[in-house]
Amino acid sequence: MTTLGYAILGLLSREDLSGYDLTQRMKGRVGYFWSARHSQIYPELARLEDGGYVTHSVVEQTERPDKKVYEITDEGLGALKSWVTRSPEPRPIRDELTLKTYSMWLAEPEEAVKLFREEELRHEEQLAHYEEIRAWMESERREELGRTDSPEFATYATLRRGIGYEREYAEWCRWVADSVDGRKAGEKKDRGEKRGG
Amino acid sequence: MTTLGYAILGLLSREDLSGYDLTQRMKGRVGYFWSARHSQIYPELARLEDGGYVTHSVVEQTERPDKKVYEITDEGLGALKSWVTRSPEPRPIRDELTLKTYSMWLAEPEEAVKLFREEELRHEEQLAHYEEIRAWMESERREELGRTDSPEFATYATLRRGIGYEREYAEWCRWVADSVDGRKAGEKKDRGEKRGG
């Protein structure tokens, strides 16, 4: 079973969904930690059904095209449960901005500063978005968040991860930009103190 | 040009290396933010040479098999420079542990706690490793770190990213484990307050 398969089962364990619905979930919400396009989802659903992890029923609609709604089976739920607490084999991280950073000594300082200020903004915006959802959950889903075995707590936990990730990333971008800009925290504001020359 | 191509150029801009050397770099150091196996590196080197971004010369060795040492060309350096400050198109994040977290409401609490404590440890170990390198750099490369246009500062910046990433990840793992364990900071220590039952 592929990780994508488990991602789909994870969504279907919460509610019955069509391939189209799953594609939408993989953009927002879940897409922040696992994503896939519809071209990957439809074949995977077929494989999952082949393996007996899901079943589908055709729901006829008058105002919309008919759709196939998928439901997780007991076998699918069992497979998902046993996967959840297994240690993930560590996958290599691939972060293009950090890779660029490794070669930033070749760049014009002004351009480097611009890049990192832009990226800082991107991550701050994403952070603000997460914080909104968090505020909403903490006020509207207060009860469920008290139980760590609820789907809501699970969602909240992934949200906390996203918040921490984006906050840290934004802070790092600011640190790099400030360093190159000669405005490192606690340092004097003027740039270009030539030394040894 | 692929991102892997730029990763290779980034390494060759610092020193001449063989395919084997590049493979080693992609395990340690650089491998923390971009990695590739030798089976991907050798064909990519051929493509880079085809495009005129690198050249190679055969270095004959007596005690070791002969090797091809690659050198970046002016064209390669130019391509690398113009890539460095271009905004990276945001790639989807895929994090298997966060995906598991999304379905953790299905797991036995004890097993979930075990998983997150293990992962916390993994990230703390990686953090400790980075902190060692950091301490070494700050004492042995103090001078170079004062210039943000030095390769050393660039390496140091990526290291700071790794430190922030691992620290945040470890903290989050601890928060999840503590939450499920009923030891959330500032909460009473006893577990299992059934309500509504």
Added chain:
DNA sequence: TAAGTCATGTAAAAAGTTACATGATTCT
């Protein structure tokens, strides 16, 4: 002599992205 490192490649398979393909309905 067996395991480990140095050294370079190719082949096959898996995972993921982009493009091709179709068609109904709804909103502007």
Added chain:
DNA sequence: AGAATCATGTAACTTTTTACATGACTTA
């Protein structure tokens, strides 16, 4: 009339991983 959304698929291509393949030299 045209764009957007709902809905489902396949094909081609790119990227990455795993496995196949070879061989010299070094260390235990």
